[in-house]
Amino acid sequence: MTGIARTAPAPGGGPGRWEEAARARAARLESLLGDPYDPANPHGLRALFAADERRTPPRETEALLDEEGWAAEFVPAAHGGRLTRADLLARALRPVFRRDVALGFGHGITSMFATGAVWAAGGEGMRHELAGQLLAGGRATILHHELAHANAILRDEFTARPAPGGGHLLHGRKDVVINASRADAQVVYARTDPARGPRSHSVFLLDPARAAPGTTRHLPRVETAGMRGALFSGLEFDGRAVPEDALVGAPGDGVALALRTFQVNRSVICGVVTAAVDTVLHSAVRAAATGRGGRVARRWHKPLTGVFADLLACDAMATVALRALGLLPGRAHVFAAAVKYVVPDLLRENLEELAAVLGGRGYDLESPEYGALGKLVRDLPVAGLGHAGTASCQAVIVPQLRTLAESAWFAEDEPPPELFRAGAELPALDYRALGIAGGGDFMAASLAGSAARLAACRGVGGQVGVLAELAETFVAELRALRETCRALPASGGRALADPAVCVLSDRYSLIVSAAAVLGVWEAQDGTDPFLADPAWAVLALARIGARLGVPVPDLPDGCTHRLLDELIRRHRSGISCDLDSTALAH
Amino acid sequence: MNSPADTFPSDPRPAGTGHAVASVRAGPAEAGPADLDRISEPVHVVGPDGPWHRVREGMRSRGNAVVFTTWGQWLGTAVTDPGLRPLLGGDWQRYRRTEDPLIRFRFLTSRLVTKYTAAAALDARATDLNLAYKIGGRPYLRGLDQVDISLTHTDDLIAVAVSRTGRIGVDAEPAGRAMSFDLLHSHVCSPAERAELELLPAGRRSAALLRLWTLKEAYTKAIGQGLRLGFTEFGFGADGEGLLAPDGRPASRGEWAFSTRRVLGRYLLSVASHDAGLDSSRDTAAHTMLDEGFMGAVADLLAPAAPGGAGTGADP
Numbered sequence: 001m002t003g004i005a006r007t008a009p010a011p012g013g014g015p016g017r018w019e020e021a022a023r024a025r026a027a028r029l030e031s032l033l034g035d036p037y038d039p040a041n042p043h044g045l046r047a048l049f050a051a052d053e054r055r056t057p058p059r060e061t062e063a064l065l066d067e068e069g070w071a072a073e074f075v076p077a078a079h080g081g082r083l084t085r086a087d088l089l090a091r092a093l094r095p096v097f098r099r100d101v102a103l104g105f106g107h108g109i110t111s112m113f114a115t116g117a118v119w120a121a122g123g124e125g126m127r128h129e130l131a132g133q134l135l136a137g138g139r140a141t142i143l144h145h146e147l148a149h150a151n152a153i154l155r156d157e158f159t160a161r162p163a164p165g166g167g168h169l170l171h172g173r174k175d176v177v178i179n180a181s182r183a184d185a186q187v188v189y190a191r192t193d194p195a196r197g198p199r200s201h202s203v204f205l206l207d208p209a210r211a212a213p214g215t216t217r218h219l220p221r222v223e224t225a226g227m228r229g230a231l232f233s234g235l236e237f238d239g240r241a242v243p244e245d246a247l248v249g250a251p252g253d254g255v256a257l258a259l260r261t262f263q264v265n266r267s268v269i270c271g272v273v274t275a276a277v278d279t280v281l282h283s284a285v286r287a288a289a290t291g292r293g294g295r296v297a298r299r300w301h302k303p304l305t306g307v308f309a310d311l312l313a314c315d316a317m318a319t320v321a322l323r324a325l326g327l328l329p330g331r332a333h334v335f336a337a338a339v340k341y342v343v344p345d346l347l348r349e350n351l352e353e354l355a356a357v358l359g360g361r362g363y364d365l366e367s368p369e370y371g372a373l374g375k376l377v378r379d380l381p382v383a384g385l386g387h388a389g390t391a392s393c394q395a396v397i398v399p400q401l402r403t404l405a406e407s408a409w410f411a412e413d414e415p416p417p418e419l420f421r422a423g424a425e426l427p428a429l430d431y432r433a434l435g436i437a438g439g440g441d442f443m444a445a446s447l448a449g450s451a452a453r454l455a456a457c458r459g460v461g462g463q464v465g466v467l468a469e470l471a472e473t474f475v476a477e478l479r480a481l482r483e484t485c486r487a488l489p490a491s492g493g494r495a496l497a498d499p500a501v502c503v504l505s506d507r508y509s510l511i512v513s514a515a516a517v518l519g520v521w522e523a524q525d526g527t528d529p530f531l532a533d534p535a536w537a538v539l540a541l542a543r544i545g546a547r548l549g550v551p552v553p554d555l556p557d558g559c560t561h562r563l564l565d566e567l568i569r570r571h572r573s574g575i576s577c578d579l580d581s582t583a584l585a586h
Numbered sequence: 587m588n589s590p591a592d593t594f595p596s597d598p599r600p601a602g603t604g605h606a607v608a609s610v611r612a613g614p615a616e617a618g619p620a621d622l623d624r625i626s627e628p629v630h631v632v633g634p635d636g637p638w639h640r641v642r643e644g645m646r647s648r649g650n651a652v653v654f655t656t657w658g659q660w661l662g663t664a665v666t667d668p669g670l671r672p673l674l675g676g677d678w679q680r681y682r683r684t685e686d687p688l689i690r691f692r693f694l695t696s697r698l699v700t701k702y703t704a705a706a707a708l709d710a711r712a713t714d715l716n717l718a719y720k721i722g723g724r725p726y727l728r729g730l731d732q733v734d735i736s737l738t739h740t741d742d743l744i745a746v747a748v749s750r751t752g753r754i755g756v757d758a759e760p761a762g763r764a765m766s767f768d769l770l771h772s773h774v775c776s777p778a779e780r781a782e783l784e785l786l787p788a789g790r791r792s793a794a795l796l797r798l799w800t801l802k803e804a805y806t807k808a809i810g811q812g813l814r815l816g817f818t819e820f821g822f823g824a825d826g827e828g829l830l831a832p833d834g835r836p837a838s839r840g841e842w843a844f845s846t847r848r849v850l851g852r853y854l855l856s857v858a859s860h861d862a863g864l865d866s867s868r869d870t871a872a873h874t875m876l877d878e879g880f881m882g883a884v885a886d887l888l889a890p891a892a893p894g895g896a897g898t899g900a901d902p
Contacts, residue, residue, distance in 0.1 A: 130761020148877040149732060151866035198883035225841060252774045256877040260658075303814070307723070345731065351719060351809065356811040360776070361817035378841070381752075381862040387732040387875075388867065394729070395880035403888050437887035496881065499872035502729035546721050549676055549728075561827035 001442075015084070015425050022088035026565030028583050030095040035278070037368045037586075045279075045368035046515060048100045052375055053155040053366075054074035058100070062107050063094070071134045073177035074112040076119055077428065078497045081132035086264060086429045087322035090271030097272035097277050098576075098584075101379040104272060106230035110178050112268065114142035114187040116261030120431035121249030125206060130185060138184035143174060145201050145233065145254060146190040148395070151388045152176040152222075158237055160190035161584055167243045168192070168204070173236035176222050183208065189254045201254025202509070204246045215240040227384035230297045257311045259396065259436040263333050266340035266393070273383050274311055276579045277347045278353075281307055284357040285571040286369060294572075296564065302352040305563040308577055309426060309539035310350050312497045312531075313579040315538075316520040317513050323419055324442070326426045328350060331439035334404070337396040337504070338443075338509035339516075349379055397505040398496050405485035409443040409478055414449040420523035422579070423448045444478060447515035450522055451475045463534040466556050467521075473550050474514045481507055510548045514541055520579065528581065535562035607840045621826055624843035627859050628652040628745065630850075638706035641748070643899070645707050645733075646868050650749040652756060652858050653703050654849050656742040657695035664694050672713045673701060696744045699735045700725065703746045704864045707733050709856070709871035724810035732870045736807050743853050750870050752860035755808030765795040774799060775823035778834030796844050799822050799823055800856035804831065804844070808858040 033043045039048065041058045051058035073092050075081020079146075083089055097104040107125070118130050121562055134140065144332060146157040158172035170190060180186075186206040193200045208216065212439060219234025249257055279306070288300045296304065317339045324332035355362050364370040384390075418424035419442070456466035485504060488493035521537040545552040567577065576582040626644030631637065644651035664670070671678050677697050684690040693766055697717060704727055707710040716728040727787045736756045737746045747756035767788075771780050775845040779798060783791050801822050804816045821830045821839060828844065841863065846856045 148869040149869055149875050196878050198879055198886055200879055255883045259883055355809060357816040359816055360832040363837035381864055386864045390731050391875040392877055396884055398876055399881050399884045440880040464617040497873045497876050499710045499730055503716045506729035549718050558688040
């Protein structure tokens with residue numbers, strides 16, 4: 001697609017310009033998508049809800065995204081695309097996800113999930129060719145291998161057996177694959193070793209157009225309960241020949257490549273679905289304030305400000321994970337897993353709290369003002385993949401807990417401050433540098449550092465005093481966790497497949513989530529007075545602490561009102577309820 | 587912490603008994619046939635020994651299970667179990683602090699029934715589970731999100747529901763409890779429900795209102811909100827039409843199933859069950875949930891003596 005550079009600014013001018021360029025692209029897309037509440041807007045919520053109801057992708061909006069060369073967002077800048085930093089990718093995608101998570105998955109982000117393995121381990125020629133396909137408007141899909149406790153999307157897998165004369169032959173079927181019918185490239189994680197274990201699978205990049213007749217069968221579309229407009233269907237391979245040069249990385253690299261690329265996918269998903277819940281929060285504020293002269297009834301103060309604080313916390317967690325992928329690529333894996341473990345669950349609870357605020361209006365399913373809740377309740381589980389998604393994160397965390405307890409917690413230096421500081425320059429995302437285990441725990445170190453700096457404020461009262469108490473509470477939790485985790489079995493495998501260990505991974509994930517909130521709050525330079533004020537961090541941490549089941553101090557006077565005033569201000573001015581305070585189209 | 591399973595302080599229901607529940611048939615009742623098929627029939631578990639196979643069977647076939655018991659049946663086990671403290675876990679302090687013996691033992695039994703039911707669904711030991719509470723009070727099993735749970739008690743009945751397809755909520759009331767339509771409709775009924783109930787003979791309104799009440803409790807508990815979600819903001823039809831908007835239009839796309847049944851001959855038990863549509867794994871065992879490939883790849887890199895595995899383990 002030659003028009004890309006003309007229609008949207010591509011990254012140029014080096015790392016110092018990346019952020020500005022990505023924000024400019026996001027602003028342009030926001031403005032092209034237009035007022036979500038205008039019933040006549042072909043890209044507005046009414047049109048998007050109607051497409052969902054018809055179970056079709058929103059064609060006009062897909063065409064707009066094609067015109068903008070949206071697929072280039074998923075192609076590394078080194079290969080001619082716009083992908084520089086993972087945190088900026090999430091920013092650039094948010095205008096779409098704010099309106100329609102299913103469109104974000106169906107039209108684009110699936111290509112990113114699929115192609116990660118190629119950017120991580122594909123040869124130069126393979127990467128170049130795939131980049132060319134995406135830049136020309138092509139699409140890639142991913143054929144996952146089956147994970148433990150798989151749901152429909154992760155169930156079943158393909159087997160690749162060596163073919164006489166070289167290459168492999170693929171067999172098997174999967175019934176629920178997004179874009180299976182319209183992908184220009186398929187990235188398949190196929191079993192190449194019948195034994196279970198870390199070397200059981202290999203990755204292949206397939207060109208559907210090159211399948212020999214009779215070896216690929218497209219199965220009918222599957223109507224899913226969530227993301228109803230996305231095109232899920234099945235694929236069956238029966239001796240589908242795969243040439244030797246289709247192998248991505250080395251034979252047996254599949255599981256490791258999944259681990260390496262999933263951490264990017266997990267972090268990006270958390271960074272974009274937060275924007276979708278933001279839309280529902282705006283609709284709940286509208287419902288609570290309508291007909292009351294703009295005032296919000298007292299009983300809604302707690303849920304509205306609670307959700308606002310959670311959204312800021314989720315943005316903090318996701319943003320820190322996304323920045324870590326570039327800054328600390330060998331060590332981001334465990335935090336990315338913790339964030340993906342926590343964020344979808346938090347957001348699901350947030351939608352339920354907002355359902356209470358919206359009341360009967362929440363069932364006004366076609367209305368652009370109030371219909372976002374009903375659709376997102378359906379779409380969010382598909383985006384997060386439910387239990388199978390969280391369990392796959394726990395499988396990354398659980399085997400590391402003992403090592404972290406023994407050698408990392410309370411023993412490491414803090415991460416560089418650029419990890420948290422908005423506007424700081426960061427290295428580009430390099431899939432090849434991503435690690436999958438080991439490297440310590442920079443977020444635990446950050447928590448201890450934050451608490452130590454705040455310690456002087458303990459007992460002084462006020463917002464900062466409470467913040468300091470909360471920080472110490474999480475540090476005490478980490479200390480208690482360290483004692484328990486030191487006693488875990490040294491070897492992995494079955495000994496760790498214990499419900500009591502899953503409990504520990506839950507506690508761990510909440511503790512490092514709190515660390516992200518503290519890190520982002522500490523990094524404020526005062527440019528945004530609301531974020532520099534401790535109120536949002538106090539409420540966010542109090543809620544994380546309540547989830548952890550630890551005693552939390554009473555909220556200081558004025559905390560809720562500080563958040564409520566800001567929330568109403570942002571709603572009235574059309575500003576996003578995240579760390580960026582982005583102006584929304586109106 | 588007060589959970590939605592406990593009586594809400596602002597609960598407007600009156601005490602006492604009154605009219606017979608005319609519209610409630612014995613056994614399966616109330617909901618449309620499709621929904622009854624989606625929610626497992628309640629199982630009477632008389633003690634820690636079960637029968638639990640029916641819970642596992644319900645989880646496999648329908649994705650959910652519902653159990654009920656009376657707290658007296660569990661009390662012997664409950665007070666003599668030497669492992670009570672680890673069994674209660676985070677609830678131990680609340681149990682110890684509760685002075686009223688009736689409330690104390692009912693609390694104890696309800697938590698034990700919940701943990702044993704969850705243990706059956708997760709193929710785990712009850713003592714290994716951590717029963718925790720979300721901010722709104724909804725109980726859950728920390729670290730094990732393959733199942734959602736809900737519990738309720740009324741008089742001597744305790745009921746627990748568990749699901750692997752999505753949120754679940756359960757509520758029970760004595761079937762003979764009088765519900766004054768005149769006093770309560772403005773707190774309980776949506777406009778569409780009110781219109782429907784007004785068409786009924788006066789003698790049948792109380793029973794119809796009680797059914798609506800238990801369904802509404804079950805639904806708001808399923809989404810973790812309790813009475814925070816106003817009962818007049820959503821509704822149900824008389825013939826099992828599922829969740830409805832205040833004006834009577836359908837309010838969901840079939841993700842929710844509801845059932846109302848009579849148990850022990852004297853309680854009305856309603857269940858609201860959500861299906862997120864992911865076609866979740868029938869295997870809900872806690873010991874099989876961590877992917878062996880992922881665990882193995884991570885463990886290989888951490889073990890100093892093991893060969894390097896496939897990834898780059900650390901920063902360059």
